[in-house]
Amino acid sequence: MTTPVCTSADTTQFTAYVRSKGPTLLRTARSLTPNPADAEDLLQTALTKTYLAWDRIDDHRAVDGYVRRTLVNTRTSQWRKRRVDEFSTDELPEPATAGPDLVEQQVQRDALLRAIARLPPRQRAMVVLRYYEDMSEVQTAEALGVSVGTVKSAVSRALGKLRDDPELELSVA
Known part of the structure; x- marks a missing residue:
């Protein structure tokens, strides 16, 4: 027809x-x-x-x-x-691939820099050389003209102060 x-x-x-x-x-x-x-x-x-x-x-x-x-x-x-290809579920089929929150990262970075600025000058220098410049303990000791033990103890005390800083919400290793 x-x-x-x-x-x-x-x-x-x-x-x-x-x-x-x-x-x-x-x-x-x-x-x-x-x-x-x-x-x-x-x-x-x-x-x-x-x-x-x-x-x-x-x-x-x-x-x-x-x-x-x-x-x-x-x-x-x-x-x-009732279309078969659509199902309502409580969970998404794929995990959300949200990128890092850049604003939150910047806020944490600023807080960390302010906390480092509050450290005594010698501890601040050792933390910056060790973690920002990625120097070893030996290289840091040579750069500052101190012993490796002094670097270890000063960095340990500085990290303790950073951990106890109320403005920081992150874990410092």
Whole structure:
């Protein structure tokens, strides 16, 4: 069985109808489904069905009711089919890949620099050389002209002060 094709006069009438009633019909479709994109798809499907039946509609003043009935029936059919490819779950299928919070990192970095600035000059120099310049204990001792034991004990005391600093919320190793 072949579907009759609308004539150009029918197409012109249908186009004029869609232009005049489209926004109203879209509001109706949006009231039938919560997702705006689904509402647009629903309206498109209903208008396609209406276009195919356009030549069979005797009273074109009743087209609004026909399209609304088509919207409701199409939405009901979609609801009954319950698409298999969509499942609601409590957990996301993939873990969120949120990057590091750059603002929080900067806040921590600023707090750490303020805490280091409060250390005595000698401890501050040793911490900076050891952890910011990535020098070994031996290299730090040579750079400051002190013994390796002095570097170890001074850095240990400095890290203890940093751990106890109330402004810092991070763990210093």
